[in-house]
Every structure is written in structure tokens, then in C-alpha cells.
Amino acid sequence: MGRDEREAVARGMRLAEAAGRVRGDHERALGDVREALRPLHDRLAEEELGRIPVARLRDVTEGRLRLGELEKGGFGTVRDVLDAGTYRLRQTPGVGQRTADQAVAAARQIADAVRDSVAVRIDVDHPEPRTTALVVALHVLVEAGAQARRAAETGAALAARLAPLLADALPLAGRWRTLVAGREKRERAQAAVAELRRISEEAERDGVPEQLAQASVDLLRRPDGDLAAWVDFELRSAEYYSLLAEISGRGxxxxxxxxxxxxxxxxxxxxxxxxxxxxxxxxxxxxxxxxxxxxxxxxxxxxxxxxxxxxxxxxxxxxxxxxxxxxxxxxxxxxxxxxxxxxxxxxxxxxxxxxxxxxxxxxxxxxxxxxxxxxxxxxxxxxxxxxxxxxxxxxxxxxxxxxxxxxxxxxxxxxxxxxxxxxxxxxxxxxxxxxxxxxxxxxxxxxxxxxxxxxxxxxxxxxxxxxxxxxxxxxxxxxxxxVLTELPVLQHTDEWEELSAADEEAYREAVRAGNFMAMRRAAYARPERSAKLGRLRELVEESAQNGLKVVVFSAFRDVLDAVRNALDAGSGRLHGPITGSVPPARRQQLVDEFSAADGHAVLLAQIEAGGVGLNMQAASVVILCEPQIKPTIEHQAVARAHRMGQVRSVQVHRLLATGGVDERMVRMLENKTRLFDAYARRSAVAESTPDAVDVSDVSLARRIVEEEQARLGVTGAVPAQDTAG
The missing domain is CATH 3.40.50.10810 (Tandem AAA-ATPase domain)
Incomplete structure (x- = not known):
């Protein structure tokens, strides 16, 4: 073999080694995640099996399994049956070999289904060694980024191409091998050397060796301590969960x-x-x-x-x-x-x-x-x-x-x-x-x-x-x-409040005037005696005690002003309000300041200005000051916080007043929400049926105003066409 041929083979070997190295580093990083995930997943599966009553075994066997003696013997859950096994089950009076075998087989079938369905969720508020190990293992891959994954894929493809070429080039690796090789092998070796030279030159021109080397370095880098990994998880939880779903295969x-x-x-x-x-x-x-x-x-x-x-x-x-x-x-x-x-x-x-x-x-x-x-x-x-x-x-x-x-x-x-x-x-x-x-x-x-x-x-x-x-x-x-198996729990609570005497007075004035919008915000017209504001303060105070961030939404600027005055504006914890008149750049800045605040903070936002396009996943409490005319507006606003990237449970509190416009709106809009769920949210829509045609906002407003005037026995202005705003 000449000098050029030896150099071509050497370059091919170096490239193959780099390709194999990055592929191995990536596989080890993946293996670390799987190893850390296994005990957490097994624990979840065990807990779930411990909650499934033994009666479910009958469903698996289509009712053929008789479970009375097992239940009398103290086997109350599917987990109990699995832990006991057939030998211990047979020791139970009245349980024979066939029943024991069938019970264990059915329990294993349920266990397989449970293991396939449970998904690990990482609790940032209660870190423990096993979840910390998982976060640290995931951190390596998240920090290495998509470039490392692509480098590993490139390395695997290169290794597959180079291995047979290097094997074919062996006859030219030494004088003795060249002499004893037949003509066909020498020709194949020469062709392999030429292909190795071409692949190496192409890879070097595209910077592949450097990319492979950098990926290996990134995949071997560990976080600066467990705390650093947890902090990064909170900042980029969506990327962590994305990797977790991909690696676990439980998407x-x-x-x-x-x-x-x-x-x-x-x-x-x-x-x-x-x-x-x-x-x-x-x-x-x-x-x-x-x-x-x-x-x-x-x-x-x-x-x-x-x-x-x-x-x-x-x-x-x-x-x-x-x-x-x-x-x-x-x-x-x-x-x-x-x-x-x-x-x-x-x-x-x-x-x-x-x-x-x-x-x-x-x-x-x-x-x-x-x-x-x-x-x-x-x-x-x-x-x-x-x-x-x-x-x-x-x-x-x-x-x-x-x-x-x-x-x-x-x-x-x-x-x-x-x-x-x-x-x-x-x-x-x-x-x-x-x-x-x-x-x-x-x-x-x-x-x-x-x-x-x-x-x-x-x-x-x-x-x-x-x-x-x-x-x-x-x-x-x-x-x-x-599709988001890891999304934290979304807890909806309707906070029904009895209007105070001052609230009632303001509400009657709005009804008499036929002013739908004034009716909707009458509960805040007398802030010092507002029942809704009293409850809102309680929710915010409770959130402050738990160090939680809060977003307060209202359709009305004057309501947000009342909320701002009711809360401690001088504490430095209050941000906003975000309204339609706030420039887009400032809106984002307000969200960034709210997200960066240490511990408890409150962000005020007009629902149609803050409920579109701004990500507020730092918040774990959402307060809606009043129900909205369109259920999709509420849904959008809540989704600003409860979205991919959220790492804590989200509590949604909707403040509602009994016996008036809020109660009528909630009842009338239930049909809108049902239709939206049945059609639009399931990739479909409907038309031309009576159920599928929503009343317009103006029609809804007029209807509510007229009904409230009749209920309260007041006569006043006929509601205007633009009362829905």
C-alpha cells in the first residue's frame, strides 16, 4: 500500500472512531435516563395497581373468575394478588390451583396495561433522590440539544458506511496481505480506499469531525450540581418532558x-x-x-x-x-x-x-x-x-x-x-x-x-x-x-358570592339602565364593599402564603383598577395591568418581569389583551373576575398558564355572583362550551342544526337584560344593540 492509500485508510479509521464514540456517548446518556426512570415508573405502577380493586380481575376473565374466597382471604387489590403469587393464593381456603392461576394471569394482564399507561411527572415542589437522578440525567441531553442527537444519527450512519469499506481495505494494509490477496480482493480494496478518501474529504469539508467531537464533549458534560439541574428544569420543563416521552416510549x-x-x-x-x-x-x-x-x-x-x-x-x-x-x-x-x-x-x-x-x-x-x-x-x-x-x-x-x-x-x-x-x-x-x-x-x-x-x-x-x-x-x-401526559392538574373552582347591599344597589341601577356591561361589572362598582373583591383578596393572600404567582383576568379596565387598588400596589409584587392600550413590547416586558419575580407576584391583565399570545406559565393561580361571553376567551386565558412548560398544578378561580347576570351567563353559555367541545375541539364543526347555532353576543345580552328587568320588577331603558361591547 502506498502512502496515499495508508493515509486514506487512517482518515477513514479516525472518522469511524469519532462516529462510534459519539454514538456510544449518546447511547450511554439515553441509558442513564432509562435507568433513572425505571424505579420511578415502577413505583407509580405499583401504586396504581394498589388502587385497583380485585373485582377488576373478573372483567379481564369476562366474569368467569370467582373472587369471593380471595376477597375473604384479604386480597383486596390487584397488587395484593401479584405480590402473593399462585403459591400463596392456593393456601387460601376455597382457592384451588385453577382459580389461583387464572387470578395471577389476569392480574399480570392488568399490570402490563398499567405499566404502559402510567407516565412519570416530576414534582418540582417535592424533589427527592430518585427524581433528582432523573432530572440530572435528562439535563445532559437537554443541554446537549438537538445538535447532539443529529450528531449521533450522523455517527451511526457514518459507522454503517465506513465499517464494510475499512474491512474491504484490509488487503492493502500491509505488504504481506497485499501479496497473498487475490486480484479480486485487491481491486475491491482499491475501490474501498477510493470511497474512504471521498467520504473523509466530504465529511471534513462539511465540518463533520468537529461536530462529532463537540457532541461527545456535550454529552459527557454534567450539570454544576443537582440544584442547577432543577433550576434548568423549571426554565425548560417542556424540553425535559419531550425527551422523557420520547425515551420512555410512553407518548x-x-x-x-x-x-x-x-x-x-x-x-x-x-x-x-x-x-x-x-x-x-x-x-x-x-x-x-x-x-x-x-x-x-x-x-x-x-x-x-x-x-x-x-x-x-x-x-x-x-x-x-x-x-x-x-x-x-x-x-x-x-x-x-x-x-x-x-x-x-x-x-x-x-x-x-x-x-x-x-x-x-x-x-x-x-x-x-x-x-x-x-x-x-x-x-x-x-x-x-x-x-x-x-x-x-x-x-x-x-x-x-x-x-x-x-x-x-x-x-x-x-x-x-x-x-x-x-x-x-x-x-x-x-x-x-x-x-x-x-x-x-x-x-x-x-x-x-x-x-x-x-x-x-x-x-x-x-x-x-x-x-x-x-x-x-x-x-x-x-x-x-x-397528547400532554405530563401536564399538571387543572383545578377549576367557581367561587359563588352573595352580592353585598352596595353591590345590589349598583346592579339594580345597571339593570334599570339596560346596560349589560355595567351589569357585568356592578360587583366592583363599590370596591370598599365588594363581595367579589373580598374573595379575590383572600385568594391572593392565600397564594402569597404559599409563594404562588397569580394572574388576574377581567374584560374591564375599571375592574382591574379596582383590583389594583384593593391589593397592595406598593409592595412591588403587583405587575400590570396589561390592556389593549399597552404596546406589545411593553406587554411582553410586563410578563417577563412577572415571571422573573422571586416568589409570589400578581399580574393584572385585560382578558383579550393578555389572553392571546403571551405565555404565563410562571403562574399557578388564575383568577377570572367575571364570566366571559365566549367560552373560548376563558379557555384561551387559562391556557396562557396551563400549557406545555407548566411544572405545577394550576388553580382556576372564577368569581361569580348569585342570582343575577353571572348566573344567567353561566347557564346560557354551558351550551356553547358543550358544542365547542363536541365539534371544534375534536377537529370538527357543525352547522345547520338548531343546537349548533349559538345566539350572537348582542342577542344574548339583550335577552339577559330583559329577563333581569322582569325578575327585579324594574322598568328602564331598552338594551341598545351595542350593549355586548
Missing amino acids: PDTAAAEGFLPDDVAERVREQRLDDAHCSVSLRGYQAFGARFALAQRRVLLGDEMGLGKTVQAIAALAHLAAEGRSHFMVVCPASVLINWTREIETRSTLRAMPLHGPDRQEAFADWKGRGGVAITTFDALRGFPTPGGGEIGMLVVDEAHYVKNPETRRSAAVTAWAGHCERVLFLTGTPMENRVAEFRNLVRILRPDFADAVDDQDSLAGSKAFRKAVAPVYLRRNQQD
């Missing part, structure tokens, strides 16, 4: 993760390749599926429930298209979330984020046109930019797409014009239907005019399953409870 049900799409659509999406080279985070399985759905179906509406990461799914789709060579992308969103979009793109991808907002937006637009990247602009600003030429935009993303549900508005016309010139369009909204199915159809018509017209109203008459199947090519929705 959500596949059908749920795929939005219960029909098999033909789901299969087409699964076949879509997803290049994550430009992503800086690892996607969960359902998130990767969502990005593939957007790519495979081209023009779609992603309607995932709040908190499931619609933004990162959109970024993943953009990153894939960038890897394929597309250079220009446009994101349209409300002004309140423009900063959040910019941050997300910069931190979760290598794509260039370019905000087009403010007085310099035209100059920024020209810069984006020349250099490319992801432009982020508002609905209003979009109208000032020329529509693109065909094929110019890799993908148009419209966040909070329900903002364009009315085709008569100028922002809807602008989005429609841009969508008409883009091959790929992705609408994002967690509230695809607020009042009528026509709104949903308007969104679909922008995406797929032919498809919207082809959807038969009879599908909606058949119910949510039929409609879900009908709209599957264009609509994907998943729910938190289906």
Missing part, C-alpha cells in the same frame, strides 16, 4: 397525536420527510406530525388546543422548506405576539427573523426582499406591502387566523390576496369556531376555495365524527389531555 396514543385523521390522510402525512437541520430544538412526536401535515397538505389550518406548540410546528415546517432551498417566508400575526414570534424563530431555529413593524417597516420589507428570511408583520401592516409574485414565498403563516374569519374586513382581504399568491399557507388558531360554522368555512375558503364549497352541510348534521372526516385534508386539531 400519547398515536391516533390522538395524529388528530384522529382518516387512515389515507394520516399515511400521506407520515410519508412526508421532515428535515430538522435548521431547528434548534427537538420536536415531540405530535409536533413533528403537525409540521409534516402542513408540508404534505400544503394549505391547511392547524387548530391545536392552546399550549401545544403551534408556533414551533410552524417554525419546523419553515425550517424544512429552508433546507430545501426556499429563502423567503412571511408570518402574519396580531401586534401583541410579534415580539414572541421573533424570539421563537431566533431561539428555536437558525432562520433569520425580520420584524416588519413600526415606522421603518418599508425599509425592513425591502431588506427582507433582498436578503430573505422569515418576515413577521401584523394584519394591519400587511395591507401596506405589495402582494408577492407566484412562487416567491416559501410559506405564508397566519397566526390567530380567526382574526380573518370575516371576509368583509380589510385584513381578511389582505390575507386572502397574499394567500392567493402562495403555494403553501398555514393558518394557526386554537379557536376555529367561536359562534358559527360559517366562520370556519370562511377560513377554509381562503385556503381551499374548491374544498370549502365541496364540504356538504349534511356532514355536520351527522355529527363531529362525520365532519372531522370530511375536513381532514385541510384541518388538524389535537387536545392537551390527549
Whole structure:
């Protein structure tokens, strides 16, 4: 073998060693997580089996198993049966070999099902050695990032390619081997050396050896103590749980993760390749599926429930298209979330984020046109930019797409014009239907005019399953409870309060005036004697004693002012209020200050300003000062705190007054919530049936005002058409 051949083989061996090393380091890191997870998972399974009564064994055996003697013998749970085994069961009077065998077999069947279903949740408030070991093991992989995983995949692929080539090159590794090798082996060896040289040169040109070496270093790095790992977990819990679900293999049900799409659509999406080279985070399985759905179906509406990461799914789709060579992308969103979009793109991808907002937006637009990247602009600003030429935009993303549900508005016309010139369009909204199915159809018509017209109203008459199947090519929705197995408990409490005499007086005045909005906030009109404010103070004080952060939502600014005055504004613990008049940048700053506060803090927010686009997962208590006209508004606001990344239970307290507008609204809106759950939240909508048509906000307001005037026996002004605000 000549010098060049020896060097080519040596380079190939060094590359193979680096590839094998990073693959081994990654496998060890994964093994550490599995080792730390096992005792926690086993303990959970044991606890669950200890709660399942022995009577459940009868269900498994279709009623054939007689359990009376077992129960008399003190075997009360499935765990008792497993712990005893057949030998001890047979010692129980009246229990024979067959019964013992059947009981243990049935118990094992239940145990297998339990072990497959239980999911470990990490409790930050009660750390103990076993959970600390898991957090530390996960920290290594989270800190190493997606780059380490990709390096391990590259290493595995390289090792598989290099191993046979190095074996074939052996005959040229020494003079004696060369002499004794036959002609065919020498020719194969020469070809192998040439291929080794080509692979090594290509890898060195792409910086692969350095990437493999860096990944190995990152995978061997440990946190600076257990406390550092716990702090990082609180900051990035979503990434920890994402890895945990992937490694444990106990992710959500596949059908749920795929939005219960029909098999033909789901299969087409699964076949879509997803290049994550430009992503800086690892996607969960359902998130990767969502990005593939957007790519495979081209023009779609992603309607995932709040908190499931619609933004990162959109970024993943953009990153894939960038890897394929597309250079220009446009994101349209409300002004309140423009900063959040910019941050997300910069931190979760290598794509260039370019905000087009403010007085310099035209100059920024020209810069984006020349250099490319992801432009982020508002609905209003979009109208000032020329529509693109065909094929110019890799993908148009419209966040909070329900903002364009009315085709008569100028922002809807602008989005429609841009969508008409883009091959790929992705609408994002967690509230695809607020009042009528026509709104949903308007969104679909922008995406797929032919498809919207082809959807038969009879599908909606058949119910949510039929409609879900009908709209599957264009609509994907998943729910938190289906795909986030680790999400902490969400506790809803309706706090019913009797109005004080002062509250009653203010309420009667509002009813007499026919003023629906004044009726809704009458409980705060006399702050010094307000029953609701008294209860709110108690909830905040209790939260302060437990060191919990609180978000207070109201639709009304004067209510937030009353809350601010009722609480200790001089304590430094009070933040906000976030209202519609607060600039988007300041809104985000207020949330950041609230999140960074040490211990207890309170954030005040107008529900439609703070309930959209701002992530408040630092809060574990949410207080709603009054019920909202649309249940989706409450749902969005709560989801600001109870979302992926939340690490504690979330307590939701809705303050309600008995016997008046609150009670009537809650009763009337129960139907809205039921319909939203049955249709929109299950990837479907309905129209043309009496049950599926909600009363409009104005109609609801008029009806409540008239009924309250009749109940209280007061006559006054006829409620105006705009009383619903």
C-alpha cells in the first residue's frame, strides 16, 4: 500500500472512531435516563395497581373468575394478588390451583396495561433522590440539544458506511496481505480506499469531525450540581418532558397525536420527510406530525388546543422548506405576539427573523426582499406591502387566523390576496369556531376555495365524527389531555358570592339602565364593599402564603383598577395591568418581569389583551373576575398558564355572583362550551342544526337584560344593540 492509500485508510479509521464514540456517548446518556426512570415508573405502577380493586380481575376473565374466597382471604387489590403469587393464593381456603392461576394471569394482564399507561411527572415542589437522578440525567441531553442527537444519527450512519469499506481495505494494509490477496480482493480494496478518501474529504469539508467531537464533549458534560439541574428544569420543563416521552416510549396514543385523521390522510402525512437541520430544538412526536401535515397538505389550518406548540410546528415546517432551498417566508400575526414570534424563530431555529413593524417597516420589507428570511408583520401592516409574485414565498403563516374569519374586513382581504399568491399557507388558531360554522368555512375558503364549497352541510348534521372526516385534508386539531401526559392538574373552582347591599344597589341601577356591561361589572362598582373583591383578596393572600404567582383576568379596565387598588400596589409584587392600550413590547416586558419575580407576584391583565399570545406559565393561580361571553376567551386565558412548560398544578378561580347576570351567563353559555367541545375541539364543526347555532353576543345580552328587568320588577331603558361591547 502506498502512502496515499495508508493515509486514506487512517482518515477513514479516525472518522469511524469519532462516529462510534459519539454514538456510544449518546447511547450511554439515553441509558442513564432509562435507568433513572425505571424505579420511578415502577413505583407509580405499583401504586396504581394498589388502587385497583380485585373485582377488576373478573372483567379481564369476562366474569368467569370467582373472587369471593380471595376477597375473604384479604386480597383486596390487584397488587395484593401479584405480590402473593399462585403459591400463596392456593393456601387460601376455597382457592384451588385453577382459580389461583387464572387470578395471577389476569392480574399480570392488568399490570402490563398499567405499566404502559402510567407516565412519570416530576414534582418540582417535592424533589427527592430518585427524581433528582432523573432530572440530572435528562439535563445532559437537554443541554446537549438537538445538535447532539443529529450528531449521533450522523455517527451511526457514518459507522454503517465506513465499517464494510475499512474491512474491504484490509488487503492493502500491509505488504504481506497485499501479496497473498487475490486480484479480486485487491481491486475491491482499491475501490474501498477510493470511497474512504471521498467520504473523509466530504465529511471534513462539511465540518463533520468537529461536530462529532463537540457532541461527545456535550454529552459527557454534567450539570454544576443537582440544584442547577432543577433550576434548568423549571426554565425548560417542556424540553425535559419531550425527551422523557420520547425515551420512555410512553407518548400519547398515536391516533390522538395524529388528530384522529382518516387512515389515507394520516399515511400521506407520515410519508412526508421532515428535515430538522435548521431547528434548534427537538420536536415531540405530535409536533413533528403537525409540521409534516402542513408540508404534505400544503394549505391547511392547524387548530391545536392552546399550549401545544403551534408556533414551533410552524417554525419546523419553515425550517424544512429552508433546507430545501426556499429563502423567503412571511408570518402574519396580531401586534401583541410579534415580539414572541421573533424570539421563537431566533431561539428555536437558525432562520433569520425580520420584524416588519413600526415606522421603518418599508425599509425592513425591502431588506427582507433582498436578503430573505422569515418576515413577521401584523394584519394591519400587511395591507401596506405589495402582494408577492407566484412562487416567491416559501410559506405564508397566519397566526390567530380567526382574526380573518370575516371576509368583509380589510385584513381578511389582505390575507386572502397574499394567500392567493402562495403555494403553501398555514393558518394557526386554537379557536376555529367561536359562534358559527360559517366562520370556519370562511377560513377554509381562503385556503381551499374548491374544498370549502365541496364540504356538504349534511356532514355536520351527522355529527363531529362525520365532519372531522370530511375536513381532514385541510384541518388538524389535537387536545392537551390527549397528547400532554405530563401536564399538571387543572383545578377549576367557581367561587359563588352573595352580592353585598352596595353591590345590589349598583346592579339594580345597571339593570334599570339596560346596560349589560355595567351589569357585568356592578360587583366592583363599590370596591370598599365588594363581595367579589373580598374573595379575590383572600385568594391572593392565600397564594402569597404559599409563594404562588397569580394572574388576574377581567374584560374591564375599571375592574382591574379596582383590583389594583384593593391589593397592595406598593409592595412591588403587583405587575400590570396589561390592556389593549399597552404596546406589545411593553406587554411582553410586563410578563417577563412577572415571571422573573422571586416568589409570589400578581399580574393584572385585560382578558383579550393578555389572553392571546403571551405565555404565563410562571403562574399557578388564575383568577377570572367575571364570566366571559365566549367560552373560548376563558379557555384561551387559562391556557396562557396551563400549557406545555407548566411544572405545577394550576388553580382556576372564577368569581361569580348569585342570582343575577353571572348566573344567567353561566347557564346560557354551558351550551356553547358543550358544542365547542363536541365539534371544534375534536377537529370538527357543525352547522345547520338548531343546537349548533349559538345566539350572537348582542342577542344574548339583550335577552339577559330583559329577563333581569322582569325578575327585579324594574322598568328602564331598552338594551341598545351595542350593549355586548
